[in-house]
Amino acid sequence: MLAVVPPARPRKLAKVPFVELADGRLQGVVSSGSDIERVYVSSVAAGTHAYHCSTNNNRPCGGLRGAPCKHLEALAEEAVLQYGVDRVARYLRVDAGDGVGSGSDLLARMDTRHEPTPAAVVFSRFLRHLAYLELPDSTTALPELHWFPATGAAR
Numbered sequence: 001m002l003a004v005v006p007p008a009r010p011r012k013l014a015k016v017p018f019v020e021l022a023d024g025r026l027q028g029v030v031s032s033g034s035d036i037e038r039v040y041v042s043s044v045a046a047g048t049h050a051y052h053c054s055t056n057n058n059r060p061c062g063g064l065r066g067a068p069c070k071h072l073e074a075l076a077e078e079a080v081l082q083y084g085v086d087r088v089a090r091y092l093r094v095d096a097g098d099g100v101g102s103g104s105d106l107l108a109r110m111d112t113r114h115e116p117t118p119a120a121v122v123f124s125r126f127l128r129h130l131a132y133l134e135l136p137d138s139t140t141a142l143p144e145l146h147w148f149p150a151t152g153a154a155r
């Protein structure tokens with residue numbers, strides 16, 4: 001069972017519907033800025049700071065050009081909102097120090113390198129996360145589901 005932790009600060013769920021610190025990585029799902037149907041699976045490994053970004057069909061992200069793409073930056077920003085900068089820095093083993101307040105700051109402190117990792121595991125965790133949110137007796141609006149127009153779950 002995945003725990004749903006209330007975010008430290010409100011998050012932009014439409015942009016990054018899923019973010020977690022799990023499996024030794026900061027990982028999550030980032031929606032495409034241009035195509036509503038497309039999502040990217042982005043991750044950064046704790047310790048090694050190896051990063052990857054691809055579509056959920058394992059097509060490499062076109063934004064990876066020797067540096068983390070905008071999806072990874074969005075993911076890091078949202079992780080900081082969700083967990084707080086200290087917790088994210090600790091988990092990824094980043095020497096945050098003073099003056100680090102955002103996800104971009106954290107990424108800038110990492111000695112990142114690109115290393116492909118399969119998107120399927122993260123994406124299936126995201127789908128399970130959605131299924132978990134879709135509780136039958138829930139009457140509250142679930143912003144995560146509104147993001148996913150293709151499923152019709154928000155209707």
Ligand SMILES: [Zn+2]
Pocket residue numbers: 040042053054061062063064069070071072
């Ligand atoms: Zn990307």
